[in-house]
Amino acid sequence: MISTALFERLVAAASRAPSADNMQAWAFTPVGDGVEVRLEPSRVLPTDVNQMFAWVGLGAAVENLVIAASKEGIAATVDYPPALALQAAATTSLDAAVTVRLTHGGREDPLAAWIESRETNRARYDESPLEAATLDELSHATGEREAGVHWVSGAAGLDLMARMDARSTYIRLEHRPLHDELFDILRFSRRELEQKRFGLEFEGIGVPYALVRFARLLRYPSVMKLVSRLGIGRAVARHLAAKLQAAGAVCLVTARIAGPVGYVEAGRAMERLWLEATARGLAVQPHGVLPQYLTKLDVEPDGFTPHFAEVMRRHREPFAALFPCLPDERPAIVLRVGRAGSRPARHTVRLPLEQVIRVSEAAQR
């Protein structure tokens, strides 16, 4: 049986993983000589199509757990329940668990040293392209996962990615259900953030802090309508996306198999690549909206207004031209990678361990 102290150390490392909008939609249960990792439904965003982002985040947490175990002299293997592997994502039971089995032995993974300092860096990066050898090494760091890593570098490709990202971000700002959800999880004040300890810190997303009072007002439809008419939403979206143009390189991480297991594998690959980038002093920022909305267009096109569905439809062809691996692979997450002159002022918050640990009823008896 895994000791409580070891279990908590592994959960603490797993919880340092990135998650979309810092929702930390995961829960950990000790079972025999292992740990079960499941989604926490209350923190899965309702608009997250097929729960793809929640599974990607869970995959990153699983990978951190595996790597942290190696530091304790423990070898870990990851088992996917057949139900998760086979199920079409839309019908997934949110309660299915990924099991990390732990046995003594194995070598320490050098990436363990970087779990604590990995972070999302939303600064503008240096425009100089990353060398092809560096990109190969970052891809190589993902190991034997059922995931693909496909790089875009060069001005034309980055410019196209930035334009598609800007239009997708604009939809998130302007389409009512997506906009309302964003405002539910944005934490405008430090106090609110400390109370909830999950959700997106406004201060960290790259909009000048002086705009916080104004941004709060955007929650109200009448203000949003006015802002929309003035073209401010488009300008903000362009401002956020423009950083993609100045990246050292951008990659698309894909799931090579359908359903949740594919996204978990993509999340594990993303985390390994990100830790390797951190070890090399490189900065990383995920750009999630484009893969998310292209998937939404396929799975639930009614999730958009006809106008926004058309905007996304126009991205299909150029996106597929940049990434010929599609449609055999499924887009999971876009990462901007490069050299940054500055780092975030502090670490993003996490939930206390007791809120992500779920002890089974049998174990409590």
Ligand SMILES: Cc1cc2nc3c(=O)[nH]c(=O)nc-3n(C[C@H](O)[C@H](O)[C@H](O)COP(=O)(O)O)c2cc1C
């Ligand atoms: C699936 C996924 C999608 C994400 N999408 C975005 C994004 O579109 N823009 C962004 O700035 N950060 C994005 N992030 C980064 C998260 O906001 C970040 O991981 C979280 O706030 C925790 O912060 P940290 O990575 O610094 O620990 C994403 C992360 C994941 C795992």
